[in-house]
Amino acid sequence: MLRSVSILLAAAYLLAAGVWILSSGVVRRSSGTELINVACDPTRELWDELNPKFCARYETQTGSPVAIRNSHGGSASQAMQVKSGFEADVVTLAMWSDTDAIRKAGLMDDGWETRIDGGSLPYLSTIVFVVRTGSEKTRDLRDWDDLIARDDVRIIVPNPKMSGNGKWAFLAAWGSVKRRGGSDAEAEEFVKQLFQRTNGLDPSARAATENFAKNGQGDVHLTWENEAHLEVNQSGGKLRLINPPASVRAEPHVAVVDSVARKKGTAAAAKAYLEYLHTEEAQRVIAKHYYRPTHPEVARESAEQFDRAGKIELFPVVPTIGASWDGIDTRFFVKDGIFDRIYDRGKSP
Amino acid sequence: MNTVNRRVLPGFGLGLGTTLTYLTVLVLIPLGFCFWTAAELSWDDFWQAVADPKAVAAYKLTFGASFLAGVVNVVIGLIVAWTLVRYEFPAKRLVDALVDIPFALPTAVAGMIYANLYMPDGWLGRYLVPLGIEGAFSRTGIVLVLIFTGFPFVVRTVQPVLEDLDAETEEAAGVLGASRWQTFRRVILPSLIPPAITGFSLAFARAIGEYGSVVFISANTPETTIAPMRIVALQLESTNADRASATAEAAAIASVLLLVSFAMLILINLFERWNRRYGQ
Amino acid sequence: MANDKRSRRDPWYVRCALIGSTVGIVGFLILLPLADLFTQAFALGAVAYWDGLANNADTRHSIWLTLAIAPVSVAFNTVFGVAAAWTIARFRFPGRAILTTLIDLPFSVSPVVVGLIFVLLLGPNTRVGGWLLGHDYKVIFAPPAILLVTLFVTFPFVARELIPIFEAVGSEEEIAARSLGANGWQMFWRVTVPNIKWGLIYGIILCNARAMGEFGAVAIVSGKIAGQTETMPLRVQKLHEGLSEADKAAAFALASVLTLLSLVTLLIKVGIERKFRAERRAPE
Known part of the structure; x- marks a missing residue:
């Protein structure tokens, strides 16, 4: 008795696990509630703090929940992965050329730099x-x-x-x-x-x-x-x-990967995510993690922390x-x- | 027996069918595809990819470090196997069980711990680094983790042979006046060489493919980049223009590794068959 | 024991030196690293240890993912392993030697190469992968690819353990069962499975240990998406790359879980070997 029950349980577990793994390959079109952010390497701590803040805000504003998954790696390597089919909704890479390489591969529409309100540069660095x-x-x-x-x-x-x-x-x-x-x-x-x-x-x-x-x-x-x-x-x-x-003057651009977002139905959430970066709340988090905010007021407030070890002229x-x-x-x-x-x-x- | 079995025992068709299908779908087609991709390169390009100085440096390190780790494993494996078979001492069973840890422990975990032990403020590093011994982030570190991952092979191949060694021959040698050392050299050692070679080849074959442990302890310098790391780098290096060729280059280096491991596998099998027939 | 007589013949200093070296080798290669691992895992105390493991959604997800991938791969490879070992050990047919060698093949292929070949075959830009993606199915950069590469690297474990056991046990009992009128499945469940039980369990736990610990192949095909395609070993690496003390402790804590699992594997193995010996000795 005990034996057949445990065999049954094991079989059920195996079946459930198998179904879970195999079904996780199915691309979900309609849900639109999960964004994959393919990011460059050093931004781990930044997104760890920004993502929950955005998710909470998005849910109160739109009523629908959203989850964000991050992947990190060298910026050019990450761009390479996206080009070879890694389905990122947004890319937050280290530089314009890495992002534009994704456009060149036909995954992003022209003019991606200007399509986010506030622009593609929520922060600078050096x-x-x-x-x-x-x-x-x-x-x-x-x-x-x-x-x-x-x-x-x-x-x-x-x-x-x-x-x-x-x-x-x-x-x-x-x-x-x-x-x-x-x-x-x-x-x-x-x-x-x-x-x-x-x-x-x-x-x-x-x-x-x-x-x-x-x-x-x-x-x-x-x-x-x-x-x-x-x-x-x-x-x-x-x-x-x-x-x-x-x-x-390092310019880490952020952008929506249009083809993926369209396909998965996440375009609106992805755009909202990147536009959130320009809010004062996000800009303060950005400054706290020592990225140079582009919001004029926050930039002024945080200037001191960047100049403490000497002012850098950015070219x-x-x-x-x-x-x-x-x-x-x-x-x-x-x-x-x-x-x-x-x-x-x-x-x- | 063959014909009898097939008539009496069921499942030949089912078994063979399952085996062949599974093997083909999961292993043979993907492996064949690697060669196929590499073959998209022209012969010159293939050669350039395979003989690229960075790739050659990576093979040299891979094979060199694996060989060295294998040799060390033969020496320490013989000592450990001999002790475990011949002597009694406290905690012997524990030591015997611990030998298998490298088979069960994820190699990435092993690499991480070794790096942590030998880095400048690690438990061992703090004494070794001042002496100029860089156990982590160096070639020494790579050899060390490869010794770890291959450690059980020699012990486990030599142990059963030592256990089965004919006691009488050894005692006869003693009675006939051979010294202990002579007995060891003339009687015992020759029968330990074949299993030691098998163990060495298994450890070597395992080491040339090893990746998980090495990435943690490598310093990412050209001097500490093994061939699998080179493949990963080629897969991920930019830039835009040379994407397709980078993939094919990666496939080319992978093909070289594959050929070497096939050769190793066939050699081991032939050696074992030869040894079974003529060894004893 | 029978060895005592011979062992006494080695001079005491040789004996001491060899025992000392053995303990030294095992201590240095294996025990010291394990001690270091657990020390690091508990460096910030037991509370932080638990916190690092349980209070991070991505870490929890990685544990679940590994706990799903490993048993499923083991199940597939067990079915295959039994079929292959049965075919190879019980029948003679042309190509048998080649088949035996081919089964060993995945052991000698570098995990990185395994990852690469599946990307080449099923990556989104390839013909097959592109077709699947066109039908809304993702393999590479999704859990199915992790399952595939895990199946590949753990492919031979069960079959390899079983072939010699099938050969050692012999087919007399099975033939007898057949001649007494048992059908194929009855014979298999009542005679064959009990005969190979210990070998089967042994193969399964080794297969499982490897499936849970696979790193290189999974790293290449998974895309390392936190909370989605990160398995435990990948999560260990991700945490290890964090810069704070808490991240480091969490990395070692998760690694210590993997280590405990491998220690359990070893315990089961030791247990089986003892049982196996006892059963063999009993009829004598």
């Missing part, structure tokens, strides 16, 4: 340095060119071909030479020197942070401003933030480095582009 407190090697580090002043300094930065952090850091380094009137040849020599000092390239921003902050690898970490504040605050004084006098990539993003991508980051040239030749014997 690339800064983090060093180990009291380290002799990085005592005199102030500006970009100090990074290559010593041969024994190991730099942690993720792979520019996979991660937004890596790409922005590369462009910031290149731009730092161009801004003071340097030639392309000088810029290339500088980034070559810089990447020769890297300790290998991590696949994503957070992997680099782990390597630097937790695993104790390397002397300087070139990272997102928000990631820098996070790791410095967590370190209990072991890490020190350095704001260079100038760095790149835009276009036109400092190239006339368009497409040009910049093909010039630097495609196969056998400048990055492959300086990194492969610079590194492998």
Whole structure:
């Protein structure tokens, strides 16, 4: 008796589990209550706080509940996944070109930058340095060119071909030479020197942070401003933030993936989600996580926390480095582009 | 016996049908598809993908670290198997049971713990790193986790052979005046070599595919990127223009790994068959 | 024991050195890491341990997902394993040796390659995957793909355990049952299953352990969507990548659950081996 009951229970469990797994592959069209946010790597803590706030607000406003699922990884890798069929309702990637690559693949409509009220840029960021407190090697580090002043300094930065952090850091380094009137040849020599000092390239921003902050690898970490504040605050004084006098104006765009949202019937919720980012409530959360808010008032209030370690002059990539993003991508980051040239030749014997 | 069985015992058609269908759908078609995708590359492109310096560095590390881990496992596996079979000591049963942990523990967990142990402020790292021994985020770390994942293979192949070893031959050797060391070298060791080789090949074959534990302990430098990590990187590296070729390149490297593991599998099977026939 | 006589012949210093090395090796490779794991898991106390496990919806979901994927894959592979072992051990037919080798194949394929081939075959941009998606069915980046790769990597466990057992047991009892008039299913449930019981359970628990712990293949096909396609090992990694002490403790807490499950696997294994030996000894 007991035996047949337990066999029956086991069979029922197996059946239920099997049905659950198989049915979870069915694309739900009508529900529209679940959004997948494919995000770049360092925004984990930000979305962890924003998502519940948005869900609560959305439910009170529209009466229908919504759940948000996040996926994180290197920005270019995430874009790649979306292009190869990862059904994201919204993408919150590190840069315009990663998002636009999804449009180029035919998954997003033209003019995605302007279709959200308030625009595609709810926050900005930049690339800064983090060093180990009291380290002799990085005592005199102030500006970009100090990074290559010593041969024994190991730099942690993720792979520019996979991660937004890596790409922005590369462009910031290149731009730092161009801004003071340097030639392309000088810029290339500088980034070559810089990447020769890297300790290998991590696949994503957070992997680099782990390597630097937790695993104790390397002397300087070139990272997102928000990631820098996070790791410095967590370190209990072991890490020190350095704001260079100038760095790149990083623009992590957000967008609705139209084809997916249309198909799943989530377009309205997805748009509301991204527009929520411009509300004062969301902007304060954004500032709290050390992204630079674009809401004028919140930006003014939070300016102090970003300037505490020195004011950074933010320069835009276009036109400092190239006339368009497409040009910049093909010039630097495609196969056998400048990055492959300086990194492969610079590194492998 | 064959014809009798088929007439007397039921289920040949059902069994063979189920086996072949399941095998084909789940294993053979997907594997065939990998080669198919790699074959979309022209021969030159295929060669370029397979012989790309980063890929070659990754194979070298994969095979080198797996080989080294296998060799270490042969040595420590022999010691452990010998001790467990020949001696009595307290907690022997516990030690015997613990040997199988690497089979049961998820490799990702193993990688995470090893990284935590050997990192500069870990339990072992805090003593080893000042001595210049980087147990985590280095090639040493990769070899260490591969030793862990392959540890039970040699022990478990050698143990039964040691248990069945003919006591009389050994005693006869002793009676005939051979020293203990001579007996070991001339009588015992030769019969331990075949199972040790089998154990080594199993551990080696397991190690060349290992991924979960290595990602946690690798430093993501070119020097610590194994072939499976290279495949993942190719899958995820941008940029837009070279997408299709990156997938095919990944498939090409995967094909190389697949061929090596097939070869290993066939070698192990042939060796075991040969050993059964001529070994004893 | 029978070994005593011979063991005494090894000089005491050899014996001590070898026992010492063995304990050292196992302690260093296995015990120390386990101790470290549990220390880290409880670093912030038992309350934080429980909090990390139970009070996070995504972590709970990952536990459920693993607890669904693993038994279903085990069930499939058990049916297949019994069928395959029966066919291979009880009958002689052309291609039998090749079939035996092919069954071992998934053991030697890297999990990453497994993930890759299923993306190549069923990814949304492929012919098959595209067709399925056109009919509103997602495989890659959804749980069905996790099930598929788990089936692949755990494919041989049951069959491999059963083949030698079938061969050792022999077919006399089954033939006798048939000649006494039992039909095929009666023979299978009354004679065959009891004979291979322990081997079957052994294969099942090994299969289950691997199914719960699979990482590489699942990482590639799942898309790692929190609360949707993250299995326990993937969740461990995600938590481990969080920067706070709480995240780290939660990662180790979840890892400790996986470890406990593998310890249970081992306990069952030891139990079975003892029972198996006892049953074999009994008729003598």
